[in-house]
Amino acid sequence: MMGIMGRWQSGASGRLKDAALGLFLTQGYDGTTVAEIAAAAGLTERTFFRHFADKREVLFVDQDEFERVFLSGLPERAEDPMTMIVGVLDGAAALFPEDRRPWSRARRSVIAANEALQERELLKMSSLAMALTRALTARGVDAASAALAAETCVTVFRTSFALWVAEGERRTFTEIQNAVLARLQALLT
Amino acid sequence: MMGIMGRWQSGASGRLKDAALGLFLTQGYDGTTVAEIAAAAGLTERTFFRHFADKREVLFVDQDEFERVFLSGLPERAEDPMTMIVGVLDGAAALFPEDRRPWSRARRSVIAANEALQERELLKMSSLAMALTRALTARGVDAASAALAAETCVTVFRTSFALWVAEGERRTFTEIQNAVLARLQALLT
Numbered sequence: 001m002m003g004i005m006g007r008w009q010s011g012a013s014g015r016l017k018d019a020a021l022g023l024f025l026t027q028g029y030d031g032t033t034v035a036e037i038a039a040a041a042g043l044t045e046r047t048f049f050r051h052f053a054d055k056r057e058v059l060f061v062d063q064d065e066f067e068r069v070f071l072s073g074l075p076e077r078a079e080d081p082m083t084m085i086v087g088v089l090d091g092a093a094a095l096f097p098e099d100r101r102p103w104s105r106a107r108r109s110v111i112a113a114n115e116a117l118q119e120r121e122l123l124k125m126s127s128l129a130m131a132l133t134r135a136l137t138a139r140g141v142d143a144a145s146a147a148l149a150a151e152t153c154v155t156v157f158r159t160s161f162a163l164w165v166a167e168g169e170r171r172t173f174t175e176i177q178n179a180v181l182a183r184l185q186a187l188l189t
Numbered sequence: 190m191m192g193i194m195g196r197w198q199s200g201a202s203g204r205l206k207d208a209a210l211g212l213f214l215t216q217g218y219d220g221t222t223v224a225e226i227a228a229a230a231g232l233t234e235r236t237f238f239r240h241f242a243d244k245r246e247v248l249f250v251d252q253d254e255f256e257r258v259f260l261s262g263l264p265e266r267a268e269d270p271m272t273m274i275v276g277v278l279d280g281a282a283a284l285f286p287e288d289r290r291p292w293s294r295a296r297r298s299v300i301a302a303n304e305a306l307q308e309r310e311l312l313k314m315s316s317l318a319m320a321l322t323r324a325l326t327a328r329g330v331d332a333a334s335a336a337l338a339a340e341t342c343v344t345v346f347r348t349s350f351a352l353w354v355a356e357g358e359r360r361t362f363t364e365i366q367n368a369v370l371a372r373l374q375a376l377l378t
Contacts, residue, residue, distance in 0.1 A: 081376045151344040187270045
């Protein structure tokens, strides 16, 4: 069976994520045990814990990679702030190809149903904004401008992500993000 | 003794807050007990718990009032988004008159030293952005624009707050906030 993960990940880790997300969707996050996830993936609990520290990490394990790729679009050298923001947003969009949309949509739905997971997601976004602020500061941007640009990037990204995973949405992540950035620029003038 | 609270609050609640903040600053948040706070304020623990659910609430008890005042600057009827953003920011600035700066500065320093308090503060800001998003949506703004405008308001507010409480800063909250908003507009063009 082709799971929610689609083609973008495979191996034991991918199978476990796929099994977990399917169970979270059908029987709830709190109502799912690691034993059930492992069994649904045809693997042992021991294998589960080789890949994930706990059940929650199935949904958040990619954080380091996420931050790395998110920041990878930032130009090496200082440019004008808008060029840097656009570079970061383009890098972020690369994380969300079409074949990831079903997984992202399912993950979003699981997180939306659980307050503790929402808080974890919020902290992840805050951590991302802080990493980006540091990266901008390291390129000579003053602290207040760096924080503003970083928070704005994350706001545009989050808003775009919410639209991208909405039912029936067909535009690519890049198309949505360009439209959201343009809308923000229009709002502020 | 005129405490950190200055003139802007008084009564048992104000004395407890003042005593708590002083202890948090000198012996750390984790190293301070409710019994010590009550004793330092010359009150009983029972009185403490009439005003605050727990030690942490000393720093966060004003959340409802904070959100209410924050939103009070929003025009009753729909205006163009920029007018609504400026209205909200002006309302927010009214929460931070000069005589509150020492308390805010001390509170900020206590929170910066404690990860759990930082998370609590982050959730407070997220709750604020969601309340503002709902208020904008209720005035007919589409969901994505409302979220963008609300998050942007909170970003400008947070950045301004960090500058306002910085050592040596003398500009008013309003002056700082106007400068931060102008900087954001410049960043995005």
